[in-house]
Each structure stands twice: as C-alpha cells, then as structure tokens.
Amino acid sequence: xxxxxxxxxxxxxxxxxxxxxxxxxxxxxxxxxxxxxxxxxxxxxxxxxxxxxxxxxxxxxxxxxxxxxxxxxxxxxxxxxxxxxxxxxxxxxxxxxxxxxxxxxxxxxxxxxxxxxxxxxxxxxxxxxxxxxxxxxxxxxxxxxxxxxxxxxxxxxxxxxxxxxxxxxxxxxxxxxxxxxxxxxxxxxxxxxxxxxxxxxxxxxxxxxxxxxxxxxxxxxxxxxxxxxxxxxxxxxxxxxxxxxxxxxxxxxxxxxxxxxxxxxxxxxxxxxxxxxxxxxxxxxxxxxxxxxxxxxxxxxxxxxxxxxxxxxxxxxxxxxxxxxxxxxxxxxxxxxxxxxxxxxxxxxxxxxxxxxxxxxxxxxxxxxxxxxxxxxxxxxxxxxxxxxxxxxxxxxxxxxxxxx
Numbered sequence: 001x002x003x004x005x006x007x008x009x010x011x012x013x014x015x016x017x018x019x020x021x022x023x024x025x026x027x028x029x030x031x032x033x034x035x036x037x038x039x040x041x042x043x044x045x046x047x048x049x050x051x052x053x054x055x056x057x058x059x060x061x062x063x064x065x066x067x068x069x070x071x072x073x074x075x076x077x078x079x080x081x082x083x084x085x086x087x088x089x090x091x092x093x094x095x096x097x098x099x100x101x102x103x104x105x106x107x108x109x110x111x112x113x114x115x116x117x118x119x120x121x122x123x124x125x126x127x128x129x130x131x132x133x134x135x136x137x138x139x140x141x142x143x144x145x146x147x148x149x150x151x152x153x154x155x156x157x158x159x160x161x162x163x164x165x166x167x168x169x170x171x172x173x174x175x176x177x178x179x180x181x182x183x184x185x186x187x188x189x190x191x192x193x194x195x196x197x198x199x200x201x202x203x204x205x206x207x208x209x210x211x212x213x214x215x216x217x218x219x220x221x222x223x224x225x226x227x228x229x230x231x232x233x234x235x236x237x238x239x240x241x242x243x244x245x246x247x248x249x250x251x252x253x254x255x256x257x258x259x260x261x262x263x264x265x266x267x268x269x270x271x272x273x274x275x276x277x278x279x280x281x282x283x284x285x286x287x288x289x290x291x292x293x294x295x296x297x298x299x300x301x302x303x304x305x306x307x308x309x310x311x312x313x314x315x316x317x318x319x320x321x322x323x324x325x326x327x328x329x330x331x332x333x334x335x336x337x338x339x340x341x342x343x344x345x346x347x348x349x350x351x352x353x354x355x356x357x358x359x360x361x362x363x364x365x366x367x368x369x370x371x372x373x374x375x376x377x378x379x380x381x382x383x384x385x386x387x388x389x390x391x392x393x394x395x396x397x398x399x400x401x402x403x404x405x
Contacts, residue, residue: 038083108164137155144181187215187218252267254268365387
C-alpha cells in the first residue's frame with residue numbers, strides 16, 4: 001500500500017508547526033499533581049501497596065483506578081484516595097500460566113473493564129467491581145501469512161493497546177512479536193471484535209480487510225476514540241522512515257475511520273512541507289493517548305511529559321511534565337552520586353529513583369499510559385503512568401484546561 005500526504009491546499013491535513021501563531025503553554029511550573037497512586041509511595045516492588053513498572057491506567061467514573069501492574073503480573077483496583085481495593089492475578093482467571101503480562105486497559109459505556117493479557121493471548125473482561133467475567137479472543141501461534149486467514153479469526157498473540165467504543169466494539173493492537181517481519185505489507189496484528197449480544201463477541205473480518213492501520217503504523221500501543229465515535233486515533237512509537245517522507249522518523253498520532261480503519265489524512269504532532277514530514281513535537285516515542293472534550297492528550301515518553309492538542313484544529317496548545325533526572329533507559333547508563341539509575345539497577349532495587357524524582361514538580365521517568373475522564377460529580381481528572389518511578393500521577397484536569405482557554 002502506498003500512502004501520500006496531501007498539502008493543506010489540496011486536502012485538509014492536520015499539522016503541528018513551530019511557526020504557528022499560537023504559542024503552546026508549558027504548564028510544568030504552573031500546575032502540579034494533587035496526588036499519586038499508590039499513596040504509600042513505596043516505589044518498585046511486589047507488595048500490596050506497590051507497583052512494578054505499571055503500563056496503563058483507567059480512571060473509573062466513581063474516581064477509582066484500574067492499573068495494569070506488568071512486572072507483578074496482576075491487575076490492581078485502587079480507590080480514589082490511593083488505597084488498594086482488589087488485586088487480580090492468573091489464579092483469579094483460572095489460568096495456570098502466571099505470566100499473564102497485563103498491558104492495555106479500557107472500559108465500555110456499561111462500566112465493564114477490558115484488559116489485554118499479552119502473555120497469554122487473550123482479552124479479559126471484568127465487571128465494574130473487577131470480578132472476572134469472560135475471555136475474548138483466543139491464543140494462537142501463527143505466521144504473518146496466516147494471521148488474517150479466516151481459520152484464525154479472532155486469535156491473539158501479544159495483545160497490548162485496547163479501546164472500546166460506546167456500542168461495545170473492541171479494538172486491540174496485537175504486536176505479535178517476531179511474527180510480522182520488516183518489509184511486509186502489515187507491520188503488526190490488529191483485531192476488532194463487535195458485540196453480538198451482552199456476552200458474545202464476534203471477530204469483524206470486513207474491518208480486517210479494509211483497515212490501513214497496520215500498513216501505515218509500524219509500532220503502536222496507544223489508542224483513543226473521538227467524541228463523535230467515528231474516529232480512531234493511534235499513536236506511532238517507531239515510524240517507518242519511508243512513510244510520508246519521514247526521513248527523521250518523527251513520531252505522531254494518526255487518525256483513522258472507526259468503521260473501516262481507513263486513514264483520514266490527519267496527523268498530530270508534525271509539520272509538513274512539500275508532502276513530507278519535516279518537523280515534530282515529540283522527543284521520541286509516543287505512548288498512551290486519551291481524549292476528553294475538544295482536547296487530545298498524548299504521552300511523550302522520552303520527553304517525560306504529556307502533550308496537549310486541540311482536537312479540531314490540531315494545534316499544539318501545551319504540555320505538562322519534565323523528564324526525570326534520576327533515570328535512564330535500558331540502552332544507556334546514568335551514574336549520579338555513585339549510583340547507576342539504569343533499568344537493571346532499578347528493577348533489582350539497587351537504584352531507587354522515586355525517592356529522587358519529585359512528583360510534585362511533575363518529574364516523570366518514562367511515562368506510558370494515560371487516562372482522562374469527567375467523574376460522576378462533574379470534576380475532570382487526568383492520570384499518567386510514571387512507569388520507572390512505579391506510580392501514577394493524578395491531575396485536576398479542570399485546572400489544566402483553564403490555562404488553555
């Protein structure tokens with residue numbers, strides 16, 4: 001498939017440019033989180049009041065939180081004040097394989113909770129009280145040539161990002177590690193399930209044939225559905241160099257038709273010149289994304305911040321957060337005061353970045369998942385996974401949005 005960017009003169013195309021008249025507002029020193037999850041602030045670990053490299057978060061309408069606690073292979077339900085209410089692991093799902101690797105989490109209009117289980121190739125559905133209800137999809141081990149074969153309809157290999165439409169349709173990114181090879185038409189797996197009855201889900205084969213997501217995007221996890229329930233937004237973590245003339249591999253968020261999966265020629269976070277991407281807002285990988293009202297929120301992992309866009313115009317209106325000082329990724333070393341704050345030392349407990357990185361100053365170490373919501377009482381909240389500090393930062397979104405008006 002060959003995709004071409006159209007100039008603004010010939011096609012409506014959302015771009016974010018440094019030459020915009022509106023100057024984005026950096027809220028890092030203007031607002032601060034009102035709290036963290038877990039409230040105990042005990043850092044990386046397997047205790048009941050700890051998290052270990054959480055991946056995603058979903059705020060429920062009553063103010064509680066669902067968190068996928070990856071390294072602990074469990075799904076956690078916390079109250080609005082940061083206290084643990086419930087923990088679910090493989091034994092609660094009737095699975096012998098303890099390495100369920102929960103990643104993405106989403107909810108539907110009826111309060112049901114959906115979690116991608118990357119380690120066992122399934123989606124688990126729960127009641128609003130986090131009681132296991134049923135599995136959706138089934139595990140498989142197939143080649144890329146056979147992944148979309150009708151006999152493998154609905155099978156999953158390594159499901160990660162997930163969103164659920166108001167009508168109950170489920171969209172899940174299946175990275176299918178080591179299955180899809182470089183140079184193939186499709187870069188990863190993608191499944192859509194539609195709800196036939198309250199407890200029955202069917203695989204949407206027509207969507208699989210028409211969707212362009214896996215041809216345009218190279219590596220994605222974050223997804224969000226627009227307020228109109230007609231548009232699916234997908235974050236690009238590792239773009240293809242030849243896609244859209246993107247020689248510098250700028251990251252972006254792309255818009256697709258929710259019904260067909262066709263590309264809508266809209267990108268957020270990049271500037272275009274002569275039909276090629278020439279500049280970008282994100283420092284590197286774009287992780288989780290979320291939409292509330294007229295704003296799109298996207299996590300800039302390496303930048304250590306949340307970038308905010310106007311959903312209609314595509315304008316980059318602001319950001320919040322700063323990359324933490326006491327942290328470095330798994331490909332480098334950062335020795336501070338004699339301690340190496342790299343991945344191996346953090347996981348082994350030899351480096352404790354959460355005590356050094358001040359959450360009150362919006363310091364984030366490799367932020368990942370994100371959630372926004374209007375609560376039952378009318379207030380708005382934003383939650384961001386501060387992954388390497390093993391905590392969730394909580395913001396009063398009403399306060400943030402006032403700064404953009």
